[in-house]
Amino acid sequence: EVQLQASGGGLVQAGGSLRLSCAASGHTFDHYAIAWFRQAPGKEREGVSCITTRDDTTYISDSVKGRFTISMDSAKNAVYLQMNSLKPEDTAVYYCAADYGRPCAGRYYHQMDRYDSWGQGTLVTVSS
Numbered sequence: 001e002v003q004l005q006a007s008g009g010g011l012v013q014a015g016g017s018l019r020l021s022c023a024a025s026g027h028t029f030d031h032y033a034i035a036w037f038r039q040a041p042g043k044e045r046e047g048v049s050c051i052t053t054r055d056d057t058t059y060i061s062d063s064v065k066g067r068f069t070i071s072m073d074s075a076k077n078a079v080y081l082q083m084n085s086l087k088p089e090d091t092a093v094y095y096c097a098a099d100y101g102r103p104c105a106g107r108y109y110h111q112m113d114r115y116d117s118w119g120q121g122t123l124v125t126v127s128s
Helices: 106-110
Strands: 003-007 010-013 018-025 032-039 046-052 057-060 068-073 078-083 092-100 122-127
Touching: 003 092, 018 032, 018 092, 018 122, 032 078, 046 068, 046 078, 046 106, 057 068, 057 106, 078 092
Parallel strands: 010 122
Antiparallel strands: 003 018, 018 078, 032 046, 032 092, 046 057, 068 078, 092 122
């Protein structure tokens, strides 16, 4: 089972940018769906983006489309979430998750129970 370590969160002003990293260990990134989720205070965890490591297919939530980009560096066993034009409503704890052996599969990447491994979360705070 892969172990995930999320990092890169912090405090940023509205309009700013952050890049989150999800580093994997214990297994190569050859056949995974790696997703980013976020959970804002008092709200349910929601899917933000997903990448299928086998073919680099990506999905992005409508709420962040045009502002966030997911990417992967296979050599480093890492997935990134570049977040631009941040808004106060993007404030949340961001988690990465891995599902071995399956692609993101469109909107089904939002299903949290399909993921085998979760990172510990990294806090993003966007001030207005």
